[in-house]
Structure formats: C-alpha cells, structure tokens
Amino acid sequence: MSAGVGPPAAADDGASGAPHRAPFDPVPTHVLFPEMEQRILSLWRERDIFRRSVDERPADRVFSFYEGPPTANGSPGIHHVLARVFKDLIPRYRTMRGDRVPRKGGWDTHGLPVELEVERELGLTTKRDIEAYGIEAFNRRCRESVFRYVREFQELTERVGFWIDTDDPYVTYDREYVESCWWIFRQLWDRDLMFRDFRVTPHCPRCETSLSSHEVALGYREETPDPSVTVRFRLDPSAAAATPESLRLGDGVPTSILAWTTTPWTLPGNTGLAVDPGASYALAELGGEGTRERLIVAEPLLPAMLGEPEVLARVPGSELVGLRYEPLYEAGAWEGVEPLVLGRDAVCGQCLLRA
Template identity: 40%
Template structure:
C-alpha cells in the first residue's frame, strides 16, 4: 500500500489548531512568579519588508533559548515582542511609491503625510511578521509589542539620555559617519549596504611645500582619491617606522615620499639626496594646498600614525578630520579642530569660494585644475 505524506500546509494547520485548542501559547506566555528569572529582550526586526530564510534562522535560535528556559520553569522577563519601525528601508519604499527623489521633494509632498504612510507601511509589514512568527511557533506577547515609532518608546529613549546627562556621562563632540547627501542624513552601516556599489574616483598626487630654510624647495608628495577633501586638510600623517626618501627633481626642487613608493613615481633611477625615517619628519610644518580652513592650533604639520602604509600612494596621508574615521581620530588626538565646508546636501558653501555651489564630486576636477595652475598638482589619474 502506497503511503502518501500529508501536505506541509495540512500539517501546519493541524498543529496550529492543536495549539489553539489546548491554549498552549497562552500557558507558555503566562508569568511564572516563582521561577528563576531569565531576562530576555526581543531584538526587534526591522519592519520594512517581508521575512526571508535568514530571518527564520535568527528567530529559531532565539526560540531555542526561550523554550529551554520555559521547560526549566524559569520566569521570562520579558516575552514582549518588538518592531523596529525606523530606518531608510521604510522611507525609501514610500519614496519609490510616490517618485520622490530628495528631502526637498518629501517636504513638498508633506512631512506629516509622508510619515503617516511610513507608519502604515510598517504596521502592514509587522502583521506579516507576526503571522510568520506564529506559524514558526516563536511565541512572544505580540498584543503588547513595543514599537520604536510609538511615543512611549521614544520618550523612554529621551529619558535615558536625560539620565545620562544628569549623571555627567554625555560628552559633546564630533564623529564621522557614512552620510547620504540625497537624504541629508547619516547612515547606519547596514543602510549603506542597501545601496552599495563600486565607483571609480580620480586620484591626485599633490605637492605640500615644507616650510623653513633650506638650500632647495622641498615638498611632501601626498596621494588622495578624494580631491574634494583637500580644502579641509589640517594635517599630514606619516608612519614612524617607514623609510622616506628625498628625491631631487630639479636644481632647486626636492620631493619627499616613502622609499617603497619610489618605483611607482620614479621608474627610472631617481637622484636620492637623503633618506630618513618617518619619526624624523614628525612636527615638520608645511603649507596646505588650500587656505580655506585658516590658521588654528597645531595645524599644518606632519604627525605619526600606524594606519599609514606605503602599499598605495606615497606613504603620506592627508588628514581632513571632518571626513573619515581615521582622519577624525587623528585630528581629535592632535587637537586641530574641524573644518567642514559642505552643507547638508554635500554642496560647498562660502568657506571655499572657488567651488561654492558645487557638489563635492563635481568639485573634484575644478580643484585639481586649481592645483595644476598653482604648480601643486604632481599627477592626476
């Protein structure tokens, strides 16, 4: 006799009916005041799209812990479900629905109307997640789930910040994060991954003239793939244990770069007039390629840091503390402050008049041309 296995949907329905008839879900969620406490906080899934297989795996792992402690008779604090209702995923979905392409267009559309549609979309997706979780047997208190868009949750975050401030545990400062000029908002790392694609950027090698007396004009060769950050330069970083070479390129002109980088810039045997370690360059003052940032304490000198390598470029890194985590870290350590000439749309303001009104990427060729006209552009690729 041929035995036909029941359809998965039929098994699913039969199990769900059994759970309902026996009240097993309610019994599992019932508070057990006498048991040992197991503290649990539902790391809320982002309610911006239907679940996929990866979400099922994560919820299964959490369910294993909850079932184990329930079987032990432990008290679960708390079985409350939760939904992460914020993030660009929800907003981008509504933007696509209405063909919105910028923050200004969202404001014209109506912020209240836009946020109302985001909330409605979040609730629809959360309902799909709740159904999936129920079929999976992932039992939480979905009737009293917390939602990060609700006023009580937001106020609890405000209260936490207030308490931290009251205890003197908050500090105001600067921190570099990924940023979207279209949305005019910082981005989380997973939000960057949602729209990540490779791009080709120009690279320039620039002369940074050294200050001080000497028989020849000497300059650092500094390589960067972000010419638009050069007006915000405040330091140059070298590495203490790298060997640097001074190359004569004219009767009165000398260039300094890492010895390891010589073949990239001087394939023919160059005239090396001096070799020195990076530590010997520490504190050396230079003239920045642009004077937009202006004077300030400890600015425009060579500093040392271990993140510098000679694997690419020249063995020198130009430091713009407003752009890049390493730049920010080094700038804060050296106490040079910050200079950010861009507005919220990534457009240059009056701080750099020569490219005022230009977006940061559109400024790349203009800044390179200005460097060339002043004799500071050594190479552009």
C-alpha cells in the same frame, strides 16, 4: 530496531494477567504535514499554550526578552524565518529550565528602509524632493507604511513556532518608547558614562545621511573601487589678507593645494585637509605667461609629483593650518561649513596633504 512498523503489541504481564499498554499511540504511516501543522497551531491557540508557558512559571524566576524588532513595511522573506527561529531558542530554553519568560514583541518604525520604500511609492529621488513634498506629509506616509505587512509577519511568526507577544508590542515611534530612550540616556549621563567625540562615518551622498553599521555590513566597500587620487584644492583668493605673505596669494595667480586620498568617494563631502604641522611644504610654480599656477606640495614628494618646477617658497605645515579653500562641489547639505586646512600629527611629512 524492530523490523515491524506498527506499535508495540499489548502483552500479558505474567503476574496479574492484565495486558501492558503500548507506550505510544499508533503513528500513521502517511503523514500530511500541512494538516498536522494546522492541528498543532489550533491546539496552541485553543489551550493558550504560549500564555500558560509564561503564567505557570514562578514570578520570582523572571527572564525578560525584548525582541529586536523587524520593520513591517515589506513582506517577510526567508531570512526572517532563520532570524525568528534563532530568537526563539534562548527564551524557549529558559522556559524549559523553569523560568518565567515574558517575551515582548516589537516593530521598528524608523530608518532608511522605511523612507526609501515611501520615496519609491511617491517617485521622490532626492532630499530636496522630500522637502518639496513636505516633511510632515512625508513622515505621515512613513508612519502609515510601517504596519502594512504586520498580519503577514504575525502569521509567519506563529507558523515557525516563535512564541512572542505581538498583541501588545512596543513600537519605536510611540511617545512612551521615545521617552524611555531619553530616560536611558539621562541615566547614562548622570553616571558619567556619556562623552562627546569625533569619528569618521561612511556617508551616502544620495540620501545625504550617514550609513549605519548594518548598512556598512551589506558590503558597499567590497563593491566600491578603491583607487588613490591626487586632487587640486584651490585656496580661497578672498582670504589673501589672512594668508602668509610667502604664499603670494594676493598677486592673482591661482594657488592650489595638492591633496592625496584613498577614499575618493568621500570628496563630495570634503570639508577639511590635514597637514603635518612640523613638516615642510613647497610652493611651486608651473606654466608660462597666462597659464601660470602654483601648487603646494609636501617637499619630499616634489620631484616625484612635479619634476623640477620653480620653488617660490618653503613653509612649515603650521603656517598652512587655518587656510580656507574652495570646495570641489556645491555646498549642498554642507552649506555654511568653511573648508579649512587642519593640523594633524597622524599625517606623514613624507606624504602629500591628505583629504
């Protein structure tokens, strides 16, 4: 490396006598980066560099890019810088390879982030508050809020050098976008790629909605105490006629099922108890006159849970399937859903019933 800091000096080529031109223009020793940034941004705008980087590539070498859209109802943060730089890498690389890369920007206008922001503005705290305010009026406020910080996002996008078409974006609440989603589902259905199934989904009791995979990834489970608990679920006395006689539900003594769970925070939404249809369960009576109660427990765990109570009956799990019980909390969003005992092979017969 040369000890000097200036550009290479012009030199005589020795043959023609013409001086060589320095390969680079002089580089200033004192750089004002904010000014440089503005000069580069102005150059891109004046020469329409992004548009030309797309239009001047061959039409038969298309590499399409649709941005995973941000939600613009809040100011962009430092995490958006990292995300937008990453988003720019592949389209820019493919452009440098000679591909024609149209880059469609988008805005996400759905989801809890939008709704929670509007709830805070309106002073709403529950789903019932939203219903009292009016669903249509609430949705209108949400639509108005989603583009509140678009200008800030566009400025950030330009300054970090993320080339994306934000002049003609897709918007997730537009009818055309929604219809496109339904069209895709129809194609999947026609190709027999859709199926119906059941799965356990984390649920937010405050918002009364399921948590998305992104919300789960925020780490709620790491911050949630995870004790196992044993809970009484009282059998519905009004269903005595449909209950096996061996359970003696009709004689007025409160009868409950002892259920064990490792996820007690799900109990507000409980609508089912699982038993092993092939296992044996004991009906035990505790207390004296006026304080009697009966508990149904997995028979192998009877001594550990209740000591040596009076056992009135032993019944297979299959006879418990279909019994109705009282919910622990007011029905709320689950009103109209009957809590039932269900048969599940996954339940261990050496365990209590699992909620």
